[in-house]
Amino acid sequence: MSDEHHDFRPQSPFNALPPMVIAIALVLGGIEILFQLGTLGLIGGQQAVGWRIAAMEDYGFFDTVFEAMRAQGVWPLEHVRRFFTYAFVHYSITHALMVIVFILALGKMVGETFGNFAVLVIFILSTLAGSLAYGLILTTNVQLLGAYPAAYGFIGAYTFILWLGLGAMQENQLRAFTLIGFLMGLQLVFGLLFGGSPDWVADLAGFAMGFVTAALMVPGAIGRIRARLQRR
Template sequence: MNDTPSEHRPELPFNTLPPAVVALALVLGGIEALFQIGSYGIIGGPDAVGWRIAAMEDYGFFDTVFEAMRTQGTWPLEHVIRFLSYAFVHYSLTHALMAIVFILALGKMVGETFGNVAVFVIFFASTLFGALIYGLVLSTAQPLLGAYPAAYGFIGAYTFILWLGLGRMQENRMRAFTLIGLLMGLQLVFGLLFGGSLDWVAKLAGFVAGFGTAALLVPGALGRIIARLRRR
């Protein structure tokens, strides 16, 4: 029995996070851990070294596959699932860790504001919309991988929270978009300096999906937005 007064007990980091955010982080981290362990031959035997590459090919979102489905008018489940499954496969440990950090940081605010169900809704809506726009806008052989569109979806939802808050305080609502503006600016700079990835299209689409989904989750918020746009 622990006799330490509750106010003096150390609080575990995960205790402060919504369960849905923790669950997503654990799933993403667990899959990456399997790739890492397999790459060292600890489990899975010799074939485990190629688990990541096989997962990229089987679960990554490919524009070429998307275009083939559109052209043929057939939508096999094994390829449709790529619209969501790509989020759970990353290029590397660093690639995965950065996405998880984003989800933990922004998902906390979203979960505390909208609840656990909303966390999953925003995650999958942003993932789906990110892949859809990536496939529609681009013509590339580069696969879309990683949870970054979903992470940007949480940024979008967080931006919506700020947008509402600034409006209530009668302040400039455009300040809410400072974070996404900064991130897109950094993406542009790194792209110019080191050669960028085209996944910024999916990230931006994920942001839009997160912002829009958050608007739908607030009772009456969508109506107020439409009314404001009409007045303009």
């Protein structure tokens, strides 16, 4: 009988995730837990019941506010921060959980490929791209909330990874866009059935930013772009 010792202790699933992905998920999840505990009256007293609504008003992105800042040429910090803070407030626990699942799943691949810093950069830039597109393209009174544009940014980066891989195997690179095509189609179907939401514009902008950012993080990419521009 073998004397070899086998360690059958279960490994934590978080060990396989890049630290920055875990950090983002914990922040998003932690904020949602606070809202849930406040709603249940377990913390914060009576005022805590309205924490989510107050956060929506104070940190959500409003096209009307954006247009007012553009018209007046005044950019107060309390409103400029909305370009980013909207990502940390969700409509419900279901809304937050879906975002977190996307970020954990796609962020893992992005983090393993490009590193922790890339995860943070893609999260920030995709969040910004989402709010800018929402404000510049749309005219709406519906506020933008939730980290879906950032999640779509990770989908964009993941799509770029697939695009490179398919190219290396000399296969059809358009297959890399199957996931985003499916998700956009799903949003269209839900919109037709239950009423559309304009936030798909922000999601698509987040996707595009994630794809471009991932492309620029490939070693030597910026140098090649600069050389190409100089030849024109």
